[in-house]
Amino acid sequence: MNAIRFAAAALLLGAALLFACTGKKTDLPADTAPASQSAAPVVDFVQFEIYRYDQDFGECPQDSARCARVSIGYPLAQTGPQQVMSQINTTLLRTVCSLIPTFEEENGGKVSVGTNIPRTAMKFGNAFEVLQKQAPEETLGWVVEIEGQVLFQNERVASIGFDCYSFTGGAHPNSFTQLLNFDLKTGKPLTWQDLLLDEEALKTLAESRFKQARKLPENADLTREGFFWDGAFVLPENFAFTEQGLLFHYNPYEVAAYALGPTRFTIPYAELEGLVRLEAVR
Incomplete structure (x- = not known):
């Protein structure tokens, strides 16, 4: 009888510990993400x-x-x-x-x-x-x-x-x-190299949108306005896919002084046909 009681108590304790371990996620202090549990179902979607x-x-x-x-x-x-x-x-x-x-x-x-x-x-x-x-x-x-x-x-x-x-x-x-x-x-x-189809055409379009974001006239000289110090327009180091289109983000110091702040704009995917690969967002 004592053995039966001991086994039952052990089962209850084990169940409580299992619930305690899985009932709340803790933040990761380690240098890698936790491996999937071996018993967990395989999920293809990230x-x-x-x-x-x-x-x-x-x-x-x-x-x-x-x-x-x-x-x-x-x-x-x-x-x-x-x-x-x-x-x-x-x-x-x-x-x-x-x-x-x-x-x-x-x-x-x-x-x-x-x-x-x-x-x-x-x-x-x-x-x-x-x-x-x-x-x-x-x-x-x-x-x-x-x-x-x-x-x-x-x-x-x-x-x-x-x-x-x-x-x-x-x-x-x-x-x-x-x-x-x-x-x-x-x-x-x-990276940009994974997406580019026509880099020069994309730069032309992006430069126009950059000026719009900065409320500058289309014929403005960006270097004289304090941007792109070496005179050449470049694509930003940071870009991202969004629901609305491709986001372009220039950080402070990237193409202008800190005081001018960041420059950010989005170009709809419809305007990027033939300029970048869009298969991933269609």
Whole structure:
């Protein structure tokens, strides 16, 4: 009878532990996404989930001047073919880590970008503590805020956007956007070279839309207006698929001074026929 009672209690305890482990998702502190459970059904369609990492360094919250804060929201693929998920998530984690200033080079170290967010955030915190020791008169805290989201997704491609804000002293904070596009069949990041059919025609169209976004006349000289210092119009480093069309985003400092801010516009897909490959969004 005691053996039966013990077995029943063990079963109940096991069930409770199973519910406790699966009833709530915890944010990822590791450098890679969790592997799919072996018993879980195989899902071909890639789906994303947002995770968070928040960490304070220094004397938070007692003294904001001696405080460095890191706050990050980032999407990771949670279903889909394992190899595709792994490639996507490695790229996403490496991107997030690259957006966290670590000042390794300034402090005599070798710059290395990994995929471990807590470890990279610790480098940020350590750099702040070094500054506090070297210049205790500093009266401004540091902050890094990164918010990622899925901008667009269908069964073939996904576009991920990261809005980034950081302040580590100086005349002003830094704000910029990082856009990533993925082939969901392979997990490969997509670049302009994967899409371009007629680069020169696309540049002509994009230059016209750039001027519209900046409320400049069609015959305006962009260099004289303070853009594209070397005189040549270039496509932005960041672009993304959206429901409305292809999003073009130029960050501060990319083609103009910080004071002019970012430039952002969307060109409908119908106007991009013959200029870029659109099979993935049809």
